[in-house]
Amino acid sequence: MIDARRLTKRYGEKTAVDGLEFAVLPGTVTGFLGPNGAGKSTTMRMIVGLDAPTSGSVTVNGRHYTRHRAPLQEVGTLLEAGSIHPGRSAYHHLRALALTHGIPRRRVDEVIGLTGLGSVAGKRAGAFSLGMGQRLGIAAALLGDPRTVMLDEPVNGLDPEGVLWIRTLLTSLAAEGRTVFVSSHLMSEVALVADHLIVIGRGRLLADTTVRDLVREAGGNTVRVATQDPARLRDVLAGPGVEITGHPGAEELQVTGLSARDIGLRAAEHGIALFELHTRQVSLEEAFMELTRDAVEYHGAPAGTGTGTDDGAGVEAVASAGRQA
Numbered sequence: 001m002i003d004a005r006r007l008t009k010r011y012g013e014k015t016a017v018d019g020l021e022f023a024v025l026p027g028t029v030t031g032f033l034g035p036n037g038a039g040k041s042t043t044m045r046m047i048v049g050l051d052a053p054t055s056g057s058v059t060v061n062g063r064h065y066t067r068h069r070a071p072l073q074e075v076g077t078l079l080e081a082g083s084i085h086p087g088r089s090a091y092h093h094l095r096a097l098a099l100t101h102g103i104p105r106r107r108v109d110e111v112i113g114l115t116g117l118g119s120v121a122g123k124r125a126g127a128f129s130l131g132m133g134q135r136l137g138i139a140a141a142l143l144g145d146p147r148t149v150m151l152d153e154p155v156n157g158l159d160p161e162g163v164l165w166i167r168t169l170l171t172s173l174a175a176e177g178r179t180v181f182v183s184s185h186l187m188s189e190v191a192l193v194a195d196h197l198i199v200i201g202r203g204r205l206l207a208d209t210t211v212r213d214l215v216r217e218a219g220g221n222t223v224r225v226a227t228q229d230p231a232r233l234r235d236v237l238a239g240p241g242v243e244i245t246g247h248p249g250a251e252e253l254q255v256t257g258l259s260a261r262d263i264g265l266r267a268a269e270h271g272i273a274l275f276e277l278h279t280r281q282v283s284l285e286e287a288f289m290e291l292t293r294d295a296v297e298y299h300g301a302p303a304g305t306g307t308g309t310d311d312g313a314g315v316e317a318v319a320s321a322g323r324q325a
Contacts, residue, residue, distance in 0.1 A: 001023065001026055001060070001061055001062070001148070001179050002023065002024035002047060002056065002058065002059070002060055002064075002079055002148060002150075002179060002181060003023050003024075003059050004020050004022050004023070004043070004047075004056070004057075005017070005021055005056055005057050005058070006019050006020075006055065006056035006057075007020040007021070007043065007046060007053055007056040007057065007058050008020075008053060008054050008055045008056045009039070009042050009043075009046060009051060009053055009054050009203075010054045014218055015203055016039045016042040016171040016203055017039040017042050017043055017046070017053075017203045018039075018202070018203035018204045019056065019204065019205075020039075020043060020056070020200065020203070020204070020205055021205065022198045022205060022208050024148075024179055024181045024196075024198070025179065025196070025274045026147070026148075026177050026178060026179045027174055027175075027178075027179075027196055028174055028176050028179075028180070028196050029170050029171060029173075029174045029180045029182060029193050029194045029196075030045075030179075030180065030181050030182070030194060030195070030196040030197070030198060031182055031183075031190040031193075031194035031196070031197045031211075032181055032182060032183040032184075032197075032198050032200075033183070033184070033185065033187075033190065033197060033198070033200075033288060034199060034200040034201055034206075034292065034295075035200045035201060035292050035295060035296045036296075037202075038148060038200045038201050038202065038203065038292075038295065039200055039202070039203040040152070040183050040200065041079070041148060041152065041183075042203075043058075043200070044077070044079060044150060044181075044183065045078075045079065046058055046151070047060060047065065047075075047077075047150065048060075048065045048071075048075060048077050048079075048242065049064070049065040049066040050079075052229060057185055060074055060075045061074050061075075061147060061148060061179075061242050070101065070144070072097070072101045072103070072143065072144035072146065072149075072286065073101070073103075073144035073145060073146055074144075074146055074147060074148060074164065074198060075146050075147070075148040075149070075150060076141035076142050076143065076144055076149050076150070077141055077149075077150045078134075078138055078140070078141045078150070078152055078154060079139045079145070080137075080152075080167065083137075084125045084128075084133070084136060084137075085125070085126075086124060086125055086126025087124055087126060088098040088124065088125055089121065089122050089124055089125065090112070090117050090121045090123065090125055090128075090136050090139075091108065091112065091121040091122060092123075093125055093136065093140070093162075094108045094111065094112065094136075094139060094140060094143060094257040095108050097140055098143060099144055101143075101144060101221070103143060103144055107144075108142065108143070109144060111139040111140075111142050111143050112139060112141070114142065114169075115135045115136070115138055115139040115142070116135060116162075116165065117132070117135055117136060117139060120132060128310070129157070130156070130157030131157040131158045131159055131162055134154065134155075134156055134157045134162075135158075135162070138151065138154060138166070138169075139144070144157040146178070147178055147179065148178065148179040148180075148181070149170075149173055149178060149179070149180050149181070150161055150181040150182075151170075151180075151181070151182050151183070152183045153183060153184055153185070154166050154170075154182060154184070155184065155186060155189055159262050167192060169190065169194050170182060170193050171193055174195070175269070182194070182312065187283065187284045187285035187288055188283075188284075188285070190211075190284060191211055191283070191284040194211055195210065195211070196208075196209070196210055196211075197209055197210065197211060197214055199214075199288065199291060199292065201291075201292045201294075201295020201296070202295050206291055206292065207291060211284055214284070214287045214288075214291070215282050215284060216256070216310055217287070217293070218282050218286060218287035218290050220278070221256070221259070221279055221280070221281050222254055222255065222256050222280045222282070223254070223255045223256070223258065223259070223260050223263055223277060223278065223279050223280075224252060224253075224254055224255075224276065224277075224278045224279075224280065225252070225253050225255060225260075225267075225274060225276065225277050225278075226252045226253075226274065226275040226276035227251060227253070227264055227267070227272055227273060227274050227275060228249050228251060228273055228275070229272055229273075230246060230251055230252070230253050231251065232270070232272060233253065233267060233272050234246075234253060236266050236267065236270050237258060237263060237266060239257075241257045242255065242257035242308060243255070243256045243257055243260055251275070252276075258279045259279070260278075264277060273306070286325075
């Protein structure tokens with residue numbers, strides 16, 4: 001479990017993380033979302049003691065990370081997959097980590113097999129592709145068989161088979177009762193694996209919710225229904241959790257909280273003719289964009305527009321976004 005209480009981090013006048021409070025619970029995959037510059041990486045670094053909070057606190061399994069006697073066995077972390085000595089083989093990198101943390105050699109062999117590194121375990125990490133380097137970073141995160149797993153952009157550089165593998169891995173870790181905390185910009189992947197979401201923007205908490213609830217609040221699955229008798233249909237469909245909107249006198253209603261099938265069945269039971277039924281499904285990406293619309297710190301210029309003499313500033317802004325994400 002990860003528990004953040006009023007977690008705050010300032011760099012001079014810049015507030016990267018501003019009073020965050022959230023809990024990441026075991027047995028679920030929790031997605032950690034936010035635009036570039038939102039403070040995600042800073043938050044993750046504070047969780048594992050790489051950055052010290054300006055105020056507030058964050059604990060892992062009831063203790064500050066640095067106070068665990070065997071931290072690698074409490075939380076496994078992937079923050080920068082490239083943080084590996086390029087001249088060291090994958091096996092020796094993992095073996096060195098194991099030796100310094102009292103982890104048996106057999107566990108090195110286990111994570112090499114688990115992450116699909118068997119055929120390249122003896123090769124130097126500096127020659128790895130981005131995807132193989134990512135697998136090695138994940139292997140290191142799993143080396144201590146930790147109760148909590150925290151991964152930043154785990155699918156970065158993976159091919160389709162690798163994406164499917166990491167998806168299965170995350171859900172299986174959660175099914176074992178572990179705490180799984182994953183940061184990603186790929187909304188489609190988050191929607192497939194996450195049970196819960198922590199969304200931040202400009203260092204502040206925007207949402208602590210489920211994927212389903214976030215999508216529902218953004219419009220959910222809205223059904224557009226056209227009928228000659230909208231007032232009667234409105235009465236038939238009304239009920240707890242159902243929202244119905246429409247202009248007076250218009251034949252069309254917008255309904256959330258009921259499926260097109262439910263609407264059709266209720267209308268048929270009461271002899272109400274329907275002219276049209278159309279379901280619009282809101283994606284997690286759409287819901288995220290709506291939620292974070294006012295929290296985006298770095299905006300791209302419209303296609304085809306010139307940047308004049310500001311090119312250097314634009315490049316620096318992008319680089320800064322990457323450092324602060």
